[in-house]
Amino acid sequence: MACRPPRSNKLYHMEPPQSHCARPGHGLIAGIMDNEREQGSKFLPKFDAAGLLAAIVTDAGDGAVLMLGYMNQSAYDATRATGLVHFYSRSRDRLWQKGESSGNVLRVEDIHIDCDQDALLIIASPAGPTCHTGERSCFYRRVAEDGSLQRI
Amino acid sequence: MACRPPRSNKLYHMEPPQSHCARPGHGLIAGIMDNEREQGSKFLPKFDAAGLLAAIVTDAGDGAVLMLGYMNQSAYDATRATGLVHFYSRSRDRLWQKGESSGNVLRVEDIHIDCDQDALLIIASPAGPTCHTGERSCFYRRVAEDGSLQRI
Numbered sequence: 001m002a003c004r005p006p007r008s009n010k011l012y013h014m015e016p017p018q019s020h021c022a023r024p025g026h027g028l029i030a031g032i033m034d035n036e037r038e039q040g041s042k043f044l045p046k047f048d049a050a051g052l053l054a055a056i057v058t059d060a061g062d063g064a065v066l067m068l069g070y071m072n073q074s075a076y077d078a079t080r081a082t083g084l085v086h087f088y089s090r091s092r093d094r095l096w097q098k099g100e101s102s103g104n105v106l107r108v109e110d111i112h113i114d115c116d117q118d119a120l121l122i123i124a125s126p127a128g129p130t131c132h133t134g135e136r137s138c139f140y141r142r143v144a145e146d147g148s149l150q151r152i
Numbered sequence: 153m154a155c156r157p158p159r160s161n162k163l164y165h166m167e168p169p170q171s172h173c174a175r176p177g178h179g180l181i182a183g184i185m186d187n188e189r190e191q192g193s194k195f196l197p198k199f200d201a202a203g204l205l206a207a208i209v210t211d212a213g214d215g216a217v218l219m220l221g222y223m224n225q226s227a228y229d230a231t232r233a234t235g236l237v238h239f240y241s242r243s244r245d246r247l248w249q250k251g252e253s254s255g256n257v258l259r260v261e262d263i264h265i266d267c268d269q270d271a272l273l274i275i276a277s278p279a280g281p282t283c284h285t286g287e288r289s290c291f292y293r294r295v296a297e298d299g300s301l302q303r304i
Binding site: 068 | 194208210215216219220265273283285291
């Protein structure tokens with residue numbers, strides 16, 4: 001998760017307040033590692049159980065959120081090596097370069113990482129619409145209060 | 153994943169090009185469901201195997217990405233019911249309201265959903281710094297080409 005939950009839990013109390021690093025089974029070394037991840041200057045990506053990091057992509061032009069994908073180590077390495085965003089496809093179990101068939105690649109301008117190093121923010125220049133539907137962004141619908149979706 | 157991969161695979165060929173809906177085991181009903189998810193006006197969230205949706209939070213003021221969290225159905229419902237962003241904590245296995253102890257809540261202004269309905273974009277007004285480190289955004293470091301992290 002991008003940011004760990006706060007220490008106390010007024011609304012949904014299930015356990016006594018405790019620090020993230022002190023939770024049962026977490027241990028001293030894991031605690032030191034967490035601290036290094038948050039405060040240090042080393043890239044120590046925290047891949048999930050499936051070996052993935054979430055990667056948000058925004059448009060370098062205006063900051064609009066374009067899509068969310070997932071990277072494994074190979075996808076990250078390919079992204080760095082080529083300067084073009086690559087993801088790991090969970091449904092197809094393979095590496096893919098965004099835009100490899102459509103030509104709508106995402107050129108990397110900058111990469112940020114979150115506090116606990118399990119999510120990336122990729123700032124990119126898109127060569128065309130990012131979504132396979134032809135929309136500029138995958139987030140092209142609003143969820144109304146009544147649960148209906150409205151095109152933006 | 154937010155956007156499914158393109159149909160052909162020039163760079164990393166492992167299987168013949170095929171449509172998403174026609175992949176083995178995917179089936180007609182799943183294909184119809186995928187189409188309804190992408191083109192329809194119904195909220196049909198696609199929770200992952202752990203029952204979660206990724207939720208990107210941006211600042212309604214300037215669109216800056218503040219954090220990434222995960223919501224289960226209860227967290228989504230609590231977010232809608234209160235107008236304040238709630239998440240499901242994977243490490244603590246519980247619902248939590250962002251800012252419940254710090255007071256730095258995220259007030260929901262709008263919710264968007266992506267093409268295949270497995271990721272949300274929450275546009276929110278933050279009451280204070282979003283990151284538990286005191287930074288405005290959890291994405292407060294850049295990953296340099298050499299793998300070092302630099303504060304932004």
